Amino acid sequence: MRKLIIPLLLLSGTAFGQSKLRPTIDQKAASLESKVIEWRRDIHQHPELGNNEVRTAKKIADHLRSLGIEVTEGMAVTGVVGVLKGGKPGPMVALRADMDALPVTERVDLPFKSTVTTTYNGQETGVMHACGHDTHVAILMGVAEVLAGMRNQLEGSVKFIFQPAEEGIYEPGVTSWGAKQLVEEGVMKDVDAIFGLHISSQTEVGKIGYRSGPAQAAVDNLEIIVHGTQAHGASPWSGVDPIVTASQIVTGLQTILSRSVNITQNPAVVTVGAIHGGIRHNIIPEKVEMIGTIRTFGDEQQALVHKRITEIATNIAESAGARAEVNIQKLYPSTVNDPELTAKMVASMEAAAGKENINYNPPVTGAEDFSFYQREKPGLFIGLGGMKKGGDPTKTPSHHTPDFYIDEGGFVLGMRVLSYFVVDYMGMKK
Numbered sequence: 001m002r003k004l005i006i007p008l009l010l011l012s013g014t015a016f017g018q019s020k021l022r023p024t025i026d027q028k029a030a031s032l033e034s035k036v037i038e039w040r041r042d043i044h045q046h047p048e049l050g051n052n053e054v055r056t057a058k059k060i061a062d063h064l065r066s067l068g069i070e071v072t073e074g075m076a077v078t079g080v081v082g083v084l085k086g087g088k089p090g091p092m093v094a095l096r097a098d099m100d101a102l103p104v105t106e107r108v109d110l111p112f113k114s115t116v117t118t119t120y121n122g123q124e125t126g127v128m129h130a131c132g133h134d135t136h137v138a139i140l141m142g143v144a145e146v147l148a149g150m151r152n153q154l155e156g157s158v159k160f161i162f163q164p165a166e167e168g169i170y171e172p173g174v175t176s177w178g179a180k181q182l183v184e185e186g187v188m189k190d191v192d193a194i195f196g197l198h199i200s201s202q203t204e205v206g207k208i209g210y211r212s213g214p215a216q217a218a219v220d221n222l223e224i225i226v227h228g229t230q231a232h233g234a235s236p237w238s239g240v241d242p243i244v245t246a247s248q249i250v251t252g253l254q255t256i257l258s259r260s261v262n263i264t265q266n267p268a269v270v271t272v273g274a275i276h277g278g279i280r281h282n283i284i285p286e287k288v289e290m291i292g293t294i295r296t297f298g299d300e301q302q303a304l305v306h307k308r309i310t311e312i313a314t315n316i317a318e319s320a321g322a323r324a325e326v327n328i329q330k331l332y333p334s335t336v337n338d339p340e341l342t343a344k345m346v347a348s349m350e351a352a353a354g355k356e357n358i359n360y361n362p363p364v365t366g367a368e369d370f371s372f373y374q375r376e377k378p379g380l381f382i383g384l385g386g387m388k389k390g391g392d393p394t395k396t397p398s399h400h401t402p403d404f405y406i407d408e409g410g411f412v413l414g415m416r417v418l419s420y421f422v423v424d425y426m427g428m429k430k
C-alpha cells in the first residue's frame with residue numbers, strides 16, 4: 001500500500017502545486033461579487049458595437065491601472081491588454097473576454113436596461129448586450145482584482161485580453177478582425193496557454209460546460225454562381241438553364257453530409273440561404289447566384305467539405321453544359337480545445353463548481369473567434385451557467401434575441417474557475 005500512496009501524493013502535489021491559493025481566491029471572489037454585478041450593469045446599460053467599445057475599454061483600462069497592471073490600449077482598434085507580473089518566474093497565462101454588443105433592441109424590463117440606439121445598415125435599431133459579453137468583461141475585471149491581490153505568490157504572469165468585435169467582422173463600423181487581428185498584432189507571442197468562458201442563458205447558474213477537441217464549428221461563407229445561356233422560356237433547348245442546374249446543385253450538396261462526412265465523428269452543416277436568378281416568367285436567365293454558410297469541426301473535415309462542394313457544383317454544372325464558379329470565404333476556424341490541456345483542467349473545473357455541476361457539452365454549430373488564439377497556443381474555452389436555477393432551457397430566450405436575460409448568480413463561479421485555471425496551470429508548469 002505504501003508504494004501506491006507515495007506516488008499518488010507526489011502526483012497530487014505536482015498537479016495542484018498552487019491549490020493552496022484556492023481558498024484565498026474563493027474569499028476574494030465572493031467579496032467582489034457586488035462590485036462585479038455593478039460593473040456588469042453599467043456596461044449592460046452602455047453597450048457598444050464591435051470596434052466602438054470606447055467607453056467599455058476606458059473603464060477596463062482604468063480598472064487594470066488602478067490594480068498596478070501594465071496596460072496597452074488600442075490593440076485591434078479598441079482592444080485592451082493588461083499584463084500582471086507575478087512575484088515568481090513561470091509561464092504567461094492569458095485570459096480573454098470579448099467586449100462587443102449587438103444591434104438588438106432590448107425588451108427585458110430591467111432597471112439597467114439599454115436604451116442605446118444606432119443606425120445599422122440604414123435601419124434604426126437598439127444596441128444590446130444580447131450575447132452576454134458584458135458579463136465576460138465584468139467577470140474578467142473581477143479576476144484581475146483577485147489575482148492582482150496575490151501577485152507575489154503567482155508563479156508566472158497573467159495576460160488579460162479584452163477583445164473587441166467578436167460578433168461580426170463584416171458589421172458596419174467593424175474595422176478589425178477581433179481575435180484574428182490581436183493575434184496578428186502579436187498578443188499570443190509570449191503566451192503559454194489561454195482560457196476563456198462564455199456565459200449561457202440556457203445553462204443553470206452554478207454549472208460549467210466544456211468539450212475536449214473541436215467544440216464549436218468553423219464558419220465559412222459559400223457563394224456559387226451558375227453560368228448558363230439565356231433563352232426564351234418557351235424554347236429551353238436553345239439555351240442552358242442555370243435554374244435547373246442550380247436546383248440540382250442544391251440537392252447534390254445534401255449528399256455531402258449524408259454520404260461523404262463521417263457523422264460518427266463530428267457533425268457538419270451546409271446551408272444554402274439565398275438563391276437569385278431570373279426576372280420574368282418566360283425568360284431563362286443567364287446566371288443564378290447562391291449564397292450559404294458552411295459549419296465544420298476541425299481542419300480535416302473542413303477541407304473535405306470544401307472539396308466536395310466544389311466537385312459537386314462544378315461537375316453537375318458541367319454535365320448540364322453550364323459552368324459553376326465556387327467561392328468559399330473562410331471566416332472563423334473551429335474552436336478546438338487542446339485535449340491535453342482540457343484533461344488537465346477538468347480537476348480545476350470540478351473543484352470550482354463541484355463534480356456534479358460539470359457538463360460534457362455536445363458540439364455547437366455556432367462559431368467563436370476564440371479559435372484564433374487556440375491556433376497559436378493550447379487553449380480551453382468553457383461555458384458558464386447564466387440561467388436562473390430551476391429555469392427551463394427550452395423556454396428561456398436564446399442569445400442574440402431581445403428577451404435575452406442573464407442571472408447574475410454565476411459570476412463568482414466564473415471568477416473562481418478562471419482564477420483556478422491560472423494558478424493550477426502555473427502549479428503544473430513548475
Ligand SMILES: [Zn+2]
Pocket residue numbers: 131167399400
Ligand atoms: Zn454572440
Ligand SMILES: [Zn+2]
Pocket residue numbers: 131132133166198
Ligand atoms: Zn458571444
